Amino acid sequence: MWVLTFMLGISILIAIYYKMNHTDSFAVKGTVDTEESTVGSRGVFPLNGEWEFYWGQLLEPEDFKNGVGAPSYMVVPGSWRKDIYGQKYPEYGCATYRLTLTNVHPGVIYGIKKQSIRIASKIYVNGKLLIQSGVVSDSVKGEDMGNTPGAAYFQADAEKIEIIIQVSSHKIFGGGIAESIYFGDQQEITSFFAKNIVHDMLPIAFSFGVAAVYLIIVLLIPGYYKKEKASVFFPMGAASLALINGTIGERIVKYILPGISAEALLNLESVVICMGILSVMMTVYHLDKKFISTLFRNLVLLTQGLFALLYMVLPAETPGIRTLFIIIDLLTLFVIEYRVFYLYIKRTALGITGIEHGLLVLVLYFIDVYCIDQMVFTRGLIGNDRMSLISSVLYIFVWVFLLTYRYHAMFKKNEELTVALLESNYNMERISNHAERSEIAFLQAQIKPHFLFNSLNSILGLCYTNPSKASELLWHLAEFLKSAFDIDTTSEFIMIESELESIRSYVFIEKTRFGKRLEVEMDIEDSLKQQRIVPLLIQPLVENAIRHGALKREEGGKVRLSIQKEEGFGVVAVYDNGPGFSPNSRTRLDRKTGNTGTEREGVGVGNIKKRLMHHYGEELHIEEQEEGVKVWFRFHLEEEDGHGKGSNCG
Template identity: 35%
Template structure:
């Protein structure tokens, strides 16, 4: 088993490394070179869409208008790879201008450009016409505002040459510029591709939100989970927070749902959700195994993240973003540390979980680390892909949902087992309620008969032996017995009592022969008869009659014990049914009533007229 665990870990690590390298590489072919792109040298005419990846003209520190390029490329041009970012600390170089010339463009068709992620304020000109303005593009930081929303821009060209100029300014990030590929193509193709991406992301987000909301409802409305399974709430919240993060990334689906949402508000929702998701994960892993994070480390991390969340809420985007790198690094540390600890205990086989549960936990933590790496690379413009990360977070949610289902199922089975054990104990307790005076009186009667009627004494002793044997058989784990078996016990008991009471006790039976194989809870008739004899017939000077009736009525089995004894005062009937009050007459009755309620959702019905009669009855569904 340990070899299998090591193999699983090595495969997981190799997968993580391979995926990271895959995310770092750009699988889009670069057809753009030295600021020009010839569509005839690309598959554009077949695919109807192409990325504008490659070397663009770039002018750092300059915001050139289209009119500045009347004579073509300027002398101070450098060539920078798109997608990519430029990094500078110089305030006068927090702006730049990109330029690309596309040749052999089809005329007379509606064309489109899909702008995905340009940090953090931009203007896009096509053939000298302003097509998009996001935020405020300026060299003056005081006038600068962010604006970075995915957009589809459509236009027609009268010539086969297009000039694309993009002005960028950024005072929010250390890595500014065109962070993701810009797509160029015919309108129908580019709209279809964009819609596919939105639907893919929206489907994953919907699943995450559904899982989160379902488990929140489970936590809120099932009391035992609210008391014992805080894990459920933490998991549900993590799914919702990851869904909110994904809503604000890539296609930024949140803007389709909330078109009026400001750029800063969207970023705050994303950043707050990132760190709330981490807090949720910390609570999850400490619920799984407290050794994964020490109490001090857990509290320190939660405090640090909480303070930063407060900072995000109360301060402008630019201010809290100056600390973002610190907390992103802390986030990476937290995720990797948790994974290392999970792997350590996984290989040591030193957790409270079973092997398959450990594997599920490790799988989910591995996926969340891949998602975190993907998110980190995307944030710094080192990859343009987030689809795999979206899939990883979905796998994380599904894996933990499976783990949670197993955990809840095991908890249910454990509770069911303990309940069964309690039922067995209650049965044994009921048997133990055979009062000492019953043994004493029976043995006294046997001794007395030994002097007067040895044969009768032997019969009484045989009845007593049979009664004891059948009573103790009810200690078995069978929670139900046949009517026939219950009646055998009852006959043995009555035979003994008739020897004690003689002519004062008369028993009548009204038993449906077809009911003998029906199942009932054990010791559900004998205690009723015992109470009828001891508290109904015995106090009456001339004795009385007990009638035992068992019949099928439609889909129910109806059992009743009627006696012509002294009756029961009306105010004491409720006490008999109340297990907590344990009235003198009713230890056995209260126990039977409790078990009837538990197994059949029914109760004993007691009717009585004081001084004349008492009838105790119950109905149970036929098995």
């Protein structure tokens, strides 16, 4: 299917190509009758056809008055390779063209529009020099390259106009009047000239505009150039093509750089061609490295870099070397295109999709059209290079479509990955929350056997000595066990008052067991009792302060629990007047955070640290006091709507 599509595309382009390059011929044996219907019906018409041709001579208007030999006839536009009789001429040399227009209107101001005459020329109209481009000469030393488009105006003083054009081309092969010479009245020629400039400016502006936009995209989208390295070289290619187009046709570059010489313009064009080939090669290389090997890439980088340097210093009198460079450039493009076409035909599995591969084939096809059109035009086989401009626009357009398609695919893939990542994070959060609730449930249910055994023994003993006290102790044990086993694993937060009830029951049991050896104080700000907090943050700290602090003293000790509001935070602090840290644990005190990794932490403190950081982003602080230890942390207070600032509650 792709073969038929490809052939159809070629057929359509050939038809358009022929239509755009086919022009009528008006000159017959060096004469144009302007009253003929085919001429008179046109405002501006090309002076195409058979011009008088004098090879190897640079004839002045006076020479024709004195008489010259019989002319040959050369078809214009075209190179001087062969006249209408089949006589062949050298690629390099000089010649004079002559055309006579009859039946013009005296007194009317006419204009003549010159396009491309390679490579230096003088145009005389009725014996007066109107346009000069470069310096014509019968030798290479005297020639100065020109070939700049232009227009000139004159008033007809008779019914006949004589046009004489001297042409020399000793430095560039294929001399002659490459493009049509146009004739018409002043207003029409002026309008025609302006339209030509606009016509040539549009594809140049389009190419530069696309290059600028893509360069901005590459610079502004974070990480885009790393993911799509082909996009980095595309702006260089688009800008190179714009500059190349600026050196052909109306030579737009000459309007931007009016002082640039024709030789410098030729060198600029050659350097830009090197840049263009490099951009094509690097763009294709980064689309998929199976297209081009690293060795070939490095070889092209070396040769094109060397060519660019040589072009900047080579004089124009080295056409042989320039021709060799052009052949190498064409071979480079051929190798790239062969690999891309071959892998496309073979349907080789690549890192790009079939659509992207097909678009790349189309891109390279338009490069071929551009190059072929320029070569055919240079040889004088066609009268203009409009197809080059059209194919350059199509080349840029398909590149943009290809890279945009890849960016869209990349964006879609990133979007899918983002959704998958969000789903994964959501699932991980659910698993994490479930695990945390399970861990809390485990901590709640972690009743030490000896604690339960000792509590029951105390109750049993009191049953004989103080039954009412035994009953009260049994009630507190039941409340404590209720808080331990009545687990709501679906809730992440509880009221501070609920945890305080569990703490009071635990403290009552321990005070009953140890009597005056244990003293516990609570200083709780009333407004904080209804605040919600992550469960089991306070009770384990009180338990550790009793077990590892106060009760480590033979005479007993004191524990104080404080919950106050400070600087917009709730602050929980547990103090004990126990023996503090042992010498070994003291050396492990973290001076930056005040946290330790010691035996004083007891069961559950590591879990408290983790949950504090997860829910509040806060640390658990363990500080050695002058007497005993202080353990404290901050938590975010809930606002009036019930949602804690910075917490996950609600």
